Amino acid sequence: MKKHIPEKTVARLLLYYRYLYFLLQQGTKNISSKSLADMVEIKDSQVRKDLSYFGKLGGQGAGYDVLALRDMIAKVLDIGQITNVCIIGMGGLGSALASYKGFEALGFKVAAVFDNAANKVGHRLRGHTCLDSKELSKVVAEKDLKVAILTVPGEAAQKTSIALEQARVKAILNFTPVKLSLSKNIKIRNIDLAMELKTLSFFVK
Amino acid sequence: MKKHIPEKTVARLLLYYRYLYFLLQQGTKNISSKSLADMVEIKDSQVRKDLSYFGKLGGQGAGYDVLALRDMIAKVLDIGQITNVCIIGMGGLGSALASYKGFEALGFKVAAVFDNAANKVGHRLRGHTCLDSKELSKVVAEKDLKVAILTVPGEAAQKTSIALEQARVKAILNFTPVKLSLSKNIKIRNIDLAMELKTLSFFVK
DNA sequence: CATAGATTGTGAATTATTTCACAATCTTAT
DNA sequence: ATAAGATTGTGAAATAATTCACAATCTATG
Ligand SMILES: NC(=O)c1ccc[n+]([C@@H]2O[C@H](COP(=O)([O-])OP(=O)(O)OC[C@H]3O[C@@H](n4cnc5c(N)ncnc54)[C@H](O)[C@@H]3O)[C@@H](O)[C@H]2O)c1
Ligand SMILES: NC(=O)c1ccc[n+]([C@@H]2O[C@H](COP(=O)([O-])OP(=O)(O)OC[C@H]3O[C@@H](n4cnc5c(N)ncnc54)[C@H](O)[C@@H]3O)[C@@H](O)[C@H]2O)c1
Numbered sequence: 001m002k003k004h005i006p007e008k009t010v011a012r013l014l015l016y017y018r019y020l021y022f023l024l025q026q027g028t029k030n031i032s033s034k035s036l037a038d039m040v041e042i043k044d045s046q047v048r049k050d051l052s053y054f055g056k057l058g059g060q061g062a063g064y065d066v067l068a069l070r071d072m073i074a075k076v077l078d079i080g081q082i083t084n085v086c087i088i089g090m091g092g093l094g095s096a097l098a099s100y101k102g103f104e105a106l107g108f109k110v111a112a113v114f115d116n117a118a119n120k121v122g123h124r125l126r127g128h129t130c131l132d133s134k135e136l137s138k139v140v141a142e143k144d145l146k147v148a149i150l151t152v153p154g155e156a157a158q159k160t161s162i163a164l165e166q167a168r169v170k171a172i173l174n175f176t177p178v179k180l181s182l183s184k185n186i187k188i189r190n191i192d193l194a195m196e197l198k199t200l201s202f203f204v205k
Numbered sequence: 206m207k208k209h210i211p212e213k214t215v216a217r218l219l220l221y222y223r224y225l226y227f228l229l230q231q232g233t234k235n236i237s238s239k240s241l242a243d244m245v246e247i248k249d250s251q252v253r254k255d256l257s258y259f260g261k262l263g264g265q266g267a268g269y270d271v272l273a274l275r276d277m278i279a280k281v282l283d284i285g286q287i288t289n290v291c292i293i294g295m296g297g298l299g300s301a302l303a304s305y306k307g308f309e310a311l312g313f314k315v316a317a318v319f320d321n322a323a324n325k326v327g328h329r330l331r332g333h334t335c336l337d338s339k340e341l342s343k344v345v346a347e348k349d350l351k352v353a354i355l356t357v358p359g360e361a362a363q364k365t366s367i368a369l370e371q372a373r374v375k376a377i378l379n380f381t382p383v384k385l386s387l388s389k390n391i392k393i394r395n396i397d398l399a400m401e402l403k404t405l406s407f408f409v410k
Numbered sequence: 411c412a413t414a415g416a417t418t419g420t421g422a423a424t425t426a427t428t429t430c431a432c433a434a435t436c437t438t439a440t
Numbered sequence: 441a442t443a444a445g446a447t448t449g450t451g452a453a454a455t456a457a458t459t460c461a462c463a464a465t466c467t468a469t470g
Contacts (some may be wrong), residue, residue, distance in 0.1 A: 006457070010407050014400045018382065032417060039384065045459055048419060058418055062466050083406055092301035099297055102382055102399035108406075147406050171409045173402055177223065177307055179244070189405040191398070194307035195219045197378055200394040201288055201313075201352050202215050204376045211427070237447060250429055253449065263448055267436050 009050045013073050014106070015040050016047070020070035032063035077106075084111035086145045086169075088133060088160055089152035090125050091115075093175060097149055098126040111143045133160070140167040147171045154178045161188075214255045218278050219311070220245050221252070225275035237268035282311075289316035291350045291374075293338060293365055294357035295330050296320075298380060302354055303331040316348045338365070345372040352376045359383045366393075 019039050023031060033051075037044040051057055051069075054076055058064035074080050085108050087094045097103075098113055114133040115121055121132045131139060139145065148169045152160050157176040164172055164186070171187040174180055180188055224244050228236060238256075242249040256262050256274075259281055263269035279285050290313050292299045302308075303318055319338040320326055326337045336344060344350065353374045357365050362381040369377055369391070376392040379385055385393055 007404060007408070008457075010404050011397075011400055014397075014403055034417080041384070043459060044417090045420095045461090046457095048417095049458075052419060056419075058466095063417065077403060077407060078410075079403075085402070092304060093298075096297035096301045097398070100398070103402060106399050106403050108399075108402060146409065147402065149402075171405050173405055179246070187405060187409050189401060191396075191401055192216075192219075193302070193305070193396070194311050194313075195216055196394060196396055197290070197308060197313060197352065197354070198219055198282060198284075198311050199212060199215050200376050200378055200392060202282060203212070204351065204392050205283075213427075239447080248429060249447090250431090251427095253447090254428075257449060261449075263436095268447065 005053050009053060010077070012040070012042070012046070012050050013077060016050075017070060017073045017077070017079070020066050020073070023066050024070060028066055030063050031066055031069075033058075035063075079107045082107055082109050083147060084109050084143055084145050085147040085149060086110070086112040086114060086140070086143075087149045087151060088114045088136075088164070089150065089156075090120055090130055091151060091153075094149070094151035095126055097151065098128060108147075111145060112139050114139075133163070136163050137167040140164075140169055145169060147173065149173045149175070150180075151175045210258050214258060215282070217245065217247070217251070217255050218282060221255075222275060222278045222282070222284070225271050225278070228271050229275060233271055235268050236271055236274075238263075240268075284312045287312055287314050288352060289314050289348055289350045290352040290354060291315070291317040291319060291345070291348075292354045292356060293319045293341075293369070294355065294361075295325055295335055296356060296358075299354070299356035300331055302356065303333060313352075316350060317344050319344075338368070341368050342372040345369075345374055350374060352378065354378045354380070355385075356380045 016036060019036060020031075032044075033047040034044040037047045054072060057069060057072060085103070087098050087110060090098065090113050094113070098110055103110065110128065112131055113125060113128040114131050114136060116133045120130045123130055146169070148164050148171070150157060150160065150164070150172050154176045157174070157178040158180060161172060161174070161180040161182055165182050169186065171189070172180065174188055174190045175193070177192060177194065182188065221241060224241060225236075237249075238252040239249040242252045259277060262274060262277060290308070292303050292315060295303065295318050299318065303315055308315065315333065317336055318330060318333040319336050319341060321338045325335045328335055351374070353369050353376070355362060355365060355369070355377050359381045362379070362383040363385060366377060366379070366385040366387055370387050374391065376394070377385065379393055379395045380398070382397055382399065387393065
């Protein structure tokens with residue numbers, strides 16, 4: 001039950017969660033590791049190994065109870081408990097992310113959005129009143145923001161990330177192609193879409 | 206230039222490329238695997254192992270020639286040779302991606318954008334005239350589109366992906382949270398931003 | 411309620427990736 | 441020209457992730 005859970009397992013758990021959610025809506029009560037694996041296009045043993053981190057869940061011979069399994073994953077991943085996030089940089093990408101329903105479905109709430117441009121601050125953008133990034137520290141504390149989504153221009157990325165660390169944000173999802181240099185107290189995950197596109201096309205030739 | 210190159214190596218190559226590009230602008234002529242590794246926060250042996258897939262590059266005792274190394278990576282990754290891509294679904298996310306400069310920097314050109322909504326088709330969006338997705342097959346052939354970026358709503362994803370396969374696109378960068386079922390002839394890479402956010406916050410507690 | 415068939419949970423085996431460690435070889439300084 | 445120091449390239453070792461394989465145990469059926 002206890003040891004270290006690989007990041008990849010966490011990611012797959014989320015995929016399982018989506019399918020279980022879907023199965024429940026369909027009224028499906030029970031599922032085998034094989035069927036679940038087929039939906040995600042991985043091996044059934046991988047599904048079982050992933051789930052085994054969290055104790056006994058299905059009966060041997062029977063499959064898994066869809067509802068129970070979904071609830072277990074929801075619990076492990078803290079879905080249902082709301083995590084407040086903010087977005088810094090309400091340009092094209094930031095605005096798109098601000099209205100993405102997929103975050104809510106996993107328990108995230110975009111509780112504040114920031115920019116520093118005069119034509120944005122104070123205006124209503126995607127259902128949020130855009131705040132001045134100078135207010136970061138204040139708002140992070142007030143709204144208990146745990147995670148920041150960073151979508152400022154590359155040039156502003158490092159500076160802004162320092163402000164985020166000082167504001168005591170716990171983690172940053174970094175969409176800029178800049179390597180952020182911060183202390184180990186703050187967790188960073190980089191999303192590099194140009195790299196994804198290149199990696200995809202590399203293996204196409 | 207030998208055996209199978211791991212996907213992770215390709216991804217790191219791109220990171221190296223970015224730093225080498227930056228170093229060149231600074232006028233730096235030479236770099237060691239250690240310095241490059243430090244910038245990317247990995248081990249120097251990893252850098253050397255990655256580069257070793259492509260033959261001898263640096264001299265022992267000396268480091269690597271920045272220009273030569275950058276050019277080698279550019280060649281291996283086909284940067285410089287333009288790959289035409291298209292975007293299907295010019296909503297919030299599609300529009301943001303359509304004007305992302307980071308793709309160009311790696312040799313990608315957004316050569317067409319598609320939608321099926323009357324208020325978008327025929328209109329100018331982010332520097333592109335939005336085409337009707339009915340014209341997919343025709344335009345893919347005309348403009349030699351290799352890769353498609355899929356940003357339609359989840360409900361339309363599977364249907365649209367089939368149209369893409371029939372249009373002979375080689376690969377799809379899929380931003381929808383839907384598992385696309387297609388033949389093995391077409392390569393798919395899924396970007397699941399909600400999953401990224403969840404994976405990040407999972408390890409924060 | 412016994413038997414056949416299905417499916418889990420998990421060590422062991424396999425495969426993939428990262429890191430180590432060092433001979434080979436380059437640069438620089440004297 | 442030689443020695444000292446730096447740094448590569450790469451097998452071998454170590455780690456990590458995936459897959460296998462099977463005993464354990466459930467369900468369904470007659
Ligand atoms: N557009 C994309 O599809 C895309 C894809 C991948 C990565 N990115 C990266 O995401 C980032 C944003 O991209 P974009 O296309 O939305 O750019 P953008 O220029 O449209 O938006 C950037 C926004 O950040 C704001 N900003 C600038 N400095 C700021 C600061 N110090 N504090 C707060 N806000 C500030 C600007 O006012 C602007 O609204 C860039 O780093 C880009 O490289 C973008
Ligand atoms: N917005 C985000 O930040 C975000 C993040 C991650 C993933 N996604 C996913 O990306 C997709 C797009 O998100 P969005 O927020 O841009 O949605 P959106 O509703 O703003 O845009 C979707 C666009 O697709 C067009 N469309 C619908 N059916 C089509 C069809 N059959 N052919 C061509 N075009 C069609 C619509 O007219 C619309 O312009 C969704 O699947 C969403 O789940 C979005």
